Amino acid sequence: MAVVNYAKKEIQFKIVYYGPGLCGKTTNLQIVHEKMPGDSKGKMSSLATSQDRTLFFDFLPLKSDAIEGYTTKFQMYTVPGQVKYNSTRKLVLRNCDGVVFVADSQIKKMPENIESLQNLDENLKEQGSSVDEMPLVFQYNKRDMKNVAPVEYMDFLINNGPIRVPVVNGVACDGEGVFDTLNAISKLVLHDFIQKKNQG
Amino acid sequence: MAYELNQEECLELQTELDEFLRLSDSSSALLCDKGGAVLVDSGSDEENDLMAALTAGSFAATRELARTVGEEDFEAVYHQGEKRNLYIAGMCEEVILLAVFEQENSQVGLVRMMARKLRREINQTLDSMANKKEVVAEDPTVSFVLKK
Numbered sequence A: 001m002a003v004v005n006y007a008k009k010e011i012q013f014k015i016v017y018y019g020p021g022l023c024g025k026t027t028n029l030q031i032v033h034e035k036m037p038g039d040s041k042g043k044m045s046s047l048a049t050s051q052d053r054t055l056f057f058d059f060l061p062l063k064s065d066a067i068e069g070y071t072t073k074f075q076m077y078t079v080p081g082q083v084k085y086n087s088t089r090k091l092v093l094r095n096c097d098g099v100v101f102v103a104d105s106q107i108k109k110m111p112e113n114i115e116s117l118q119n120l121d122e123n124l125k126e127q128g129s130s131v132d133e134m135p136l137v138f139q140y141n142k143r144d145m146k147n148v149a150p151v152e153y154m155d156f157l158i159n160n161g162p163i164r165v166p167v168v169n170g171v172a173c174d175g176e177g178v179f180d181t182l183n184a185i186s187k188l189v190l191h192d193f194i195q196k197k198n199q200g
Numbered sequence B: 001m002a003y004e005l006n007q008e009e010c011l012e013l014q015t016e017l018d019e020f021l022r023l024s025d026s027s028s029a030l031l032c033d034k035g036g037a038v039l040v041d042s043g044s045d046e047e048n049d050l051m052a053a054l055t056a057g058s059f060a061a062t063r064e065l066a067r068t069v070g071e072e073d074f075e076a077v078y079h080q081g082e083k084r085n086l087y088i089a090g091m092c093e094e095v096i097l098l099a100v101f102e103q104e105n106s107q108v109g110l111v112r113m114m115a116r117k118l119r120r121e122i123n124q125t126l127d128s129m130a131n132k133k134e135v136v137a138e139d140p141t142v143s144f145v146l147k148k
């Protein structure tokens, strides 16, 4: 959950990119890091295997002035998508304020998308939240590939909860949809925060 | 777990951390939560967000490792470098200390002792922070307004 420092006039949010292996989570952060203006981003750091698979997490700190009178920091993380790294996924999810679920649009990846989303829900439940409660955005990535599933079909498979999760179609490696996704999740996180505040 | 530091708590943590820095002859130090967010820092503060993220990760990973070999009572991680050393220690269920100290200026024994002292000093503040309901600051004029 957000860390508010009234003395330093600073609010920190943690946003986590989740999804199956190779769906494009790291690519999303790399593009954000590449294209974001210099003064609003910090260094990007990746704890990865020699094959560029995420081993622990990627980390990218961003700064904005979204809330009046405060410095708003968004600490961006990715998790390792490979099934075997579930214990590290749990660690990275800790205290998070919002999740981007990156789904791989290729037809053959649908089982992995479903499994990864279920895994997200289980891990969130362990920390007292769930996919229904957490600010969440879906990115249907790799729309440029052959054999992609229609968006409606992906909705049917993974976006079938009581409230439809906002969806951004993406070709992350070309930058397509990357900033739309970032804007969507940061807006949701900010609104969630302000709403909770106003309820006291 | 949400952390809200009001002026008083922030000042308290800052004072104690500054004192820790002085007594332990460290070059920089920070307190972060287990999600990797900085609460307060002392000394040089470049790349602090990254350091906090890595501190939380390193602490959690090492603790899991310790548990796996049957060691439940895990207190700290110490990294000895050529010139600079790192000391990472749990302060309470939710908060971790990272201290960076130069080989030639300090010793791990001293840093460990001062870290324990720090833990005692800030215990109450951390307790009351952790048990605070997630409510708006004491100051009712505090409000959060989104910029257009």
Ligand SMILES: Nc1nc2c(ncn2[C@@H]2O[C@H](COP(=O)(O)OP(=O)(O)OP(=O)(O)O)[C@@H](O)[C@H]2O)c(=O)[nH]1
Pocket (backbone or CB within 6 Å): A019, A020, A021, A022, A023, A024, A025, A026, A027, A028, A052, A053, A054, A055, A078, A079, A080, A081, A082, A141, A142, A143, A144, A145, A170, A171, A172, A173, A174
């Ligand atoms: N064709 C295509 N390739 C993509 C797209 N997005 C990412 N890729 C490629 O997919 C591969 C894997 O991307 P990563 O971002 O490393 O995937 P990841 O989700 O971080 O994978 P893990 O770290 O193992 O969980 C890379 O070669 C990317 O260049 C896309 O939209 N279209």
Ligand SMILES: [Mg+2]
Pocket (backbone or CB within 6 Å): A025, A026, A027, A052, A053, A054, A078, A079, A080, A081
């Ligand atoms: Mg990755």
